[in-house]
Amino acid sequence: MTDWRDHVEPLGPSVIGIKKHGHMVTDAALVGTDLKTVLSGDERAPEQLVNAASLPGAVGRVWAMADHHFGYGLPIGGVLATDHDAGELGGAVSPGAVGFDINCGVRMLAFDMDADDLPDPAKFARRLGGRVPSGTSGRGGVDLTSRDLMHVLEEGASAAADLGLGAVDDVLLLESRGRLDAELEGVSQRALERGATSLGTLGSGNHFAELQAVEHVVDAETAEAWGLYEGQLVAMIHSGSRGLGHQVCTDHVRHLERQFTSEDGGWRHETYDWWIPDRQLAAAPRHSPEAEAYLGAMGAAANYAFANRAVLSQRLITALEVHTRSSVEWSTVYDVAHNIAKDEEHVIDGKRCTCSVHRKGATRAFPGSHDGLCPEHKATGQPVLVPGDMGTGSWLMAGPKTAMNAAFGSSCHGAGRRLSRAAARKQVDVPALMERLTAAGVHLKHGTERGLAEEAPEAYKPVDDVVDATEEAGLARRVAKLVPRVVVKG
């Protein structure tokens, strides 16, 4: 294999390019604080970018955001755009380049209340943990009739509200209005079964529900436009499509992977004239039956995730109302999908192009000038929700005010892992971590000790550095730093 290091070029502040070479059909780019950090990181991630840039129809650059790390096929933090008009049937659509947790994402709520006025936060952590079920079991979810599940899969966030289960004040304040086009043919019986009982559950790993305080506002004008102020109580809910989305990805990845056989150090498709370097990037042309089936099922799973975050929001709001023994004034700041593929129009080398933009652990960060944004975001750019780790906090960012950024309007989605889960388990002293969090005023309700060790702050890159690099690269700008007060994790 050609060494990508021989093809590295600086592209600007905090952006490094990998020039097209070998099987690549387009260039790649990585966002990072400095070249040394990128070059000394896990070399498997740049190799995966090179592989993705070899997929049929790949256009622009294949990007790795500042929080990227090695993943299945494409790095987490990867952005891949493919041309709808490439070849006979269009460019590649790859389930592995979206990821297993379809429409994993973040909902942010704002409360008309100061964070310091939350009574007995330790007790609230236990209370919230009781109402927001977490862990891998999926227990504690809403039991949906088959008819109601279909409604959720077709309509997304608004369906949760229709069923009286989900908090939605205005669907315009959700990315894609909380709904993608869905076709249920590609959703297997097993996927439906897994979805029937897990709506309203958090999951495990880096998923969480948090009450946070707005610690520091960087962009006062934008914060004000979104109704946010220092000291305010806000919430972030980070969850996805649970077992249903995982099953949809598994089904379609397996189906597509079986269509490729080993050839010349890569994989050849049985009918389409395609060669790909990594079977995990198994893909089908945008206008093929396989891609249409996947995208329809992906849309259904995405809708399940939008609805899930709406139900979790309602459960959190109810917990807060029970806790404070009063009604609570709240509003939605935004809801982002950070594992998704979407049809979007972009200008590439001066030419308009309809493409499939795969964002895997990358947040859309559209400019205020984009047609798809609601009036509240026209002057500011799209809100970009960047959950960090449980000790350091999270960031609220904004897309550019006017022009689409170079990464197909994308930004980072979190802090990004620094240690593997195994390394974190080995290194982290859980009792000491608990003491540290308590001393920092973070009230935690967690599941397993193992999960906690894997999610310790030291297992993640410093989110402030990731956000700085993202801003330097011109992808999004900082609006406010948020610090955790109450954390529920699987």
Place this chain on the structure above:
DNA sequence: ATGTCC
């Protein structure tokens, strides 16, 4: 990420 192996 994931009823952490159909």
